[in-house]
Amino acid sequence: MIVKTEAIVLRSMKYGETSRILTLYTREFGRMSVIVKGARGRKPKFGAALDLMSRSDTVMYKKEQRELQLMTQADLVQQYRRVIDSPDRLMYGFAVLEFLYATVHGEEAHEELYDILREALEALDAERARPSNVLLHYLLRLSGAMGIGIDTQHCARCRTAFEEESALQGSASFSLTGGGFTCAGCPPAPDSMETAVETVRALAWLDRHAAADVHTLALSPRAAGESLQVLERHLKSHIPDMRAVKSVPMLDIFR
Numbered sequence: 001m002i003v004k005t006e007a008i009v010l011r012s013m014k015y016g017e018t019s020r021i022l023t024l025y026t027r028e029f030g031r032m033s034v035i036v037k038g039a040r041g042r043k044p045k046f047g048a049a050l051d052l053m054s055r056s057d058t059v060m061y062k063k064e065q066r067e068l069q070l071m072t073q074a075d076l077v078q079q080y081r082r083v084i085d086s087p088d089r090l091m092y093g094f095a096v097l098e099f100l101y102a103t104v105h106g107e108e109a110h111e112e113l114y115d116i117l118r119e120a121l122e123a124l125d126a127e128r129a130r131p132s133n134v135l136l137h138y139l140l141r142l143s144g145a146m147g148i149g150i151d152t153q154h155c156a157r158c159r160t161a162f163e164e165e166s167a168l169q170g171s172a173s174f175s176l177t178g179g180g181f182t183c184a185g186c187p188p189a190p191d192s193m194e195t196a197v198e199t200v201r202a203l204a205w206l207d208r209h210a211a212a213d214v215h216t217l218a219l220s221p222r223a224a225g226e227s228l229q230v231l232e233r234h235l236k237s238h239i240p241d242m243r244a245v246k247s248v249p250m251l252d253i254f255r
Ligand SMILES: [Zn+2]
Pocket: 155, 156, 157, 158, 159, 160, 182, 183, 184, 185, 186
């Protein structure tokens, strides 16, 4: 069956003399592995459409029950040049791709995930981007789309709204089993991780805003680092077969 779909390249590797094998996240079919014959050599096919992070309109010859599909056409729609050309942004771009690769395994259509990925790359590519905020926002959305969203606005135990100043005092704690933060009035869960109050407020703020607006929030290095730890540990604890995300230790969020 010939199918058409928009796709973003999550991974790319050389295969044989002239081919390339790509892992794509596609709008219509979720994650897919494809082979591109003639992608390399003297007259390489499809150019930048096969580069990591590129967004393209693709055509595939797709057979059910086959793990590797044959890509027959790819036309570049968008290349995120500011991300590719800036080492700081690029590391965050890698992390965005890698988190999706690590958490989503089977081939299953999930348009929301595709849109979240595209919006994150666009926000990273914006003139005034704040890459660490984009990643945090993306991970919040990713968790939500996978059905394991964090309620950043209420205590995970007693449901008190964090809007009330008194709900958060001194420090806060994030419970991995509870999948959320607890208020000042509730005892922290035994498996919880202590964070600054600013961390809860930051995640709540990010949750209420669109990817395109997150550059307006200035976060302390502590709150940014803790937010990433909370989100990464939350994903790991709910997705038992999640792969390690190797780009995380290299992010400047921890510097
Ligand atoms: Zn509470």
